[in-house]
Amino acid sequence: MQTEINSGAVYVYEAPVRVWHWVNALSITLLAITGYLVASPLPSMSGEASDHFLMGYIRFAHFAAAYIFAVGFLGRIYWALVGNAYSRQLFTLPLHRPRFWKELLHEVRWYAFLEKEPKKYVGHNPLAHLFMVAIITVGGFIMLLTGFALYAEQTGLGSWQDSLFGWLIPLLGQSQDVRLWHHWGMWVIVVFVMLHVYVAIREDIVSRQSLISTMISGWRTFKDDRP
Amino acid sequence: MRETFYEVMRRQGITRRSFLKYCSLTASALGLGPAFAPTIAEAMETKPRIPVLWLHGLECTCCSESFIRSAHPLAKDVVLSMISLDYDDTIMAAAGHEAEAIIEEIIEKYDGNYILAVEGNPPLDEDGMYCIIGGKPFVEQLRKAAEHCKAIISWGSCASWGCVQAARPNPTRATPVHKVPGLADKPIIKVPGCPPIAEVMTAVITYILTFERFPELDRQGRPLMFYSQRIHDKCYRRSHFDAGQFVEHWDDEAARKGYCLYKMGCKGPTTYNACSTVRWNGGLSFPIQAGHGCIGCSEDGFWDKGSFYDRVTDTHQFGIEANADKVGFAAAGTVGAAAAAHLAVTAIKQAQHKGEQDQ
Numbered sequence: 334m335q336t337e338i339n340s341g342a343v344y345v346y347e348a349p350v351r352v353w354h355w356v357n358a359l360s361i362t363l364l365a366i367t368g369y370l371v372a373s374p375l376p377s378m379s380g381e382a383s384d385h386f387l388m389g390y391i392r393f394a395h396f397a398a399a400y401i402f403a404v405g406f407l408g409r410i411y412w413a414l415v416g417n418a419y420s421r422q423l424f425t426l427p428l429h430r431p432r433f434w435k436e437l438l439h440e441v442r443w444y445a446f447l448e449k450e451p452k453k454y455v456g457h458n459p460l461a462h463l464f465m466v467a468i469i470t471v472g473g474f475i476m477l478l479t480g481f482a483l484y485a486e487q488t489g490l491g492s493w494q495d496s497l498f499g500w501l502i503p504l505l506g507q508s509q510d511v512r513l514w515h516h517w518g519m520w521v522i523v524v525f526v527m528l529h530v531y532v533a534i535r536e537d538i539v540s541r542q543s544l545i546s547t548m549i550s551g552w553r554t555f556k557d558d559r560p
Numbered sequence: 561m562r563e564t565f566y567e568v569m570r571r572q573g574i575t576r577r578s579f580l581k582y583c584s585l586t587a588s589a590l591g592l593g594p595a596f597a598p599t600i601a602e603a604m605e606t607k608p609r610i611p612v613l614w615l616h617g618l619e620c621t622c623c624s625e626s627f628i629r630s631a632h633p634l635a636k637d638v639v640l641s642m643i644s645l646d647y648d649d650t651i652m653a654a655a656g657h658e659a660e661a662i663i664e665e666i667i668e669k670y671d672g673n674y675i676l677a678v679e680g681n682p683p684l685d686e687d688g689m690y691c692i693i694g695g696k697p698f699v700e701q702l703r704k705a706a707e708h709c710k711a712i713i714s715w716g717s718c719a720s721w722g723c724v725q726a727a728r729p730n731p732t733r734a735t736p737v738h739k740v741p742g743l744a745d746k747p748i749i750k751v752p753g754c755p756p757i758a759e760v761m762t763a764v765i766t767y768i769l770t771f772e773r774f775p776e777l778d779r780q781g782r783p784l785m786f787y788s789q790r791i792h793d794k795c796y797r798r799s800h801f802d803a804g805q806f807v808e809h810w811d812d813e814a815a816r817k818g819y820c821l822y823k824m825g826c827k828g829p830t831t832y833n834a835c836s837t838v839r840w841n842g843g844l845s846f847p848i849q850a851g852h853g854c855i856g857c858s859e860d861g862f863w864d865k866g867s868f869y870d871r872v873t874d875t876h877q878f879g880i881e882a883n884a885d886k887v888g889f890a891a892a893g894t895v896g897a898a899a900a901a902h903l904a905v906t907a908i909k910q911a912q913h914k915g916e917q918d919q
């Protein structure tokens with residue numbers, strides 16, 4: 334968003350956005366772990382089938398986290414409508430602004446060690462912004478669509494999950510295709526989360542502004558007064 | 561005046577007692593309940609028999625083979641007597657020109673009133689030259705028969721989805737019935753499977769012939785009564801799945817104990833069919849009961865969905881041939897290593913920067 338800011342702290346992330354961020358982070362972590370275990374289950378249990386419900390619990394955890402993820406997603410859309418300007422960044426990309434591209438290039442050069450100094454941003458930096466929209470908003474939406482389409486297979490015909498999402502299965506081919514898309518989606522998100530965590534910690538240390546504490550307190554602080 | 565089903569059956573030597581038994585059997589096979597047996601009996605006694613034209617394109621005849629092995633001999637006899645009278649080149653007596661003449665005769669005589677049952681599918685490349693029936697491309701015969709029929713039954717995965725002859729790279733451009741360009745817009749019911757279960761086939765055809773309409777269909781045109789649930793939903797090994805008890809190797813203790821075949825690539829969780837309820841060979845068994853996973857034979861493009869023995873199958877899209885987990889682990893590893901290297905460079909740069917500032 335804006336660049337030339339002085340060191341005065343700015344209130345960027347309102348409470349609902351912060352709560353959503355951490356709930357979302359937790360549910361995605363749980364979804365990725367349980368999802369992986371759905372596709373590649375743990376070593377076989379021995380004894381009576383009636384003594385165990387391991388796969389059942391893993392799947393239950395996946396679906397419980399999925400509902401939290403889904404409700405969070407809807408809540409986040411609502412907050413983009415009523416929250417401050419920064420709350421809308423996740424759903425908008427200023428691709429038409431030359432400045433966005435200029436700053437994006439600057440950001441890429443900064444990570445490639447070609448720039449001496451990073452710029453300051455109140456909201457997301459353009460590179461982060463681009464990735465957030467692509468992975469969290471679009472990617473999250475795809476995971477919701479494919480996930481609920483798979484879920485509709487077990488709730489059955491006539492369930493609301495089937496009415497709302499069942500059409501996706503023939504659209505993507507068949508059930509196995511939906512699973513594969515859902516599965517690839519997990520890896521895309523996992524790789525993004527790795528980058529996101531590394532970059533957030535690094536920027537918090539070497540850039541000229543706060544990051545991690547901002548997502549906790551909501552306030553963006555700056556380390557110097559230069560533009 | 562056309563004969564009724566009942567008259568045809570009596571002429572075939574079927575007793576009234578057998579006929580009534582057949583009606584109640586059919587009612588229960590269709591999940592309609594005993595109250596419907598008289599309805600079926602009445603329909604068969606009063607309605608003129610609907611002729612069926614059974615065409616064969618590119619196929620292996622497994623659908624016909626399955627059909628004639630319908631478990632209940634009565635059902636088979638009755639349904640066969642309803643069909644073979646018309647045209648089915650595999651099981652009819654007539655051959656050659658005589659047989660081809662019958663098609664023309666049916667099309668003319670029952671214009672707009674017969675059911676077109678298609679086994680196999682037409683190849684479209686080279687103007688359909690890869691499948692010639694009676695000297696002409698099958699696709700032409702199919703278009704003509706479809707033009708004058710009342711409705712179409714797509715038997716098996718070939719007619720429904722394309723099956724093996726349409727598997728990548730599909731050299732003859734074999735095309736499932738509903739995707740044939742220029743085909744008359746007629747209602748199509750898909751009865752997929754390689755082959756479909758005999759009892760499913762006889763039940764579907766009996767339903768159509770007696771009620772003169774299709775049973776309720778799903779989004780993709782399959783009858784709900786047999787294709788609304790996955791193999792996995794009704795599999796008798798499901799309790800082992802939920803418990804987390806899996807066969808890990810074909811010859812392990814778990815295999816002997818009959819644990820779930822999920823890790824052996826069972827496609828039950830992604831396959832819509834009636835095998836785990838109706839089963840095969842007169843309800844005797846089905847693949848999973850015999851210790852082998854489902855290969856998903858009734859699903860669209862099942863030949864092209866990777867190995868029958870992998871759960872996370874390889875992706876073949878956009879020219880990619882890859883396994884999500886292999887790529888995923890490699891990407892995560894690369895990103896981790898890259899982050900570590902980036903961190904190292906960052907630390908060095910920071911130190912340099914600090915040194916410059918100190919000077």
Ligand code: HEM
Nearest residue numbers: 364365368369371372399476477480481483484512516519
């Ligand atoms: C970031 C979010 C998510 C991740 C990383 C994730 C990951 C996964 C993975 C890796 C699988 C295994 C797929 C396979 O068999 O190859 C899976 C299965 C599944 N997921 Fe998700 N998922 C996510 C969100 C969701 C959501 C929102 C739903 C909605 C209800 C959902 C529902 C399901 C269902 C129904 C299955 C199949 C379970 C089964 O067959 O027992 N997932 N997920």
Ligand code: SF4
Nearest residue numbers: 792795820821826828
């Ligand atoms: S054997 Fe196949 S269909 Fe049966 S429970 Fe296991 S995965 Fe499901």
Ligand code: SF4
Nearest residue numbers: 833835854855856857
């Ligand atoms: S169990 Fe699966 S592969 Fe076997 S016949 Fe049934 S649907 Fe086809």
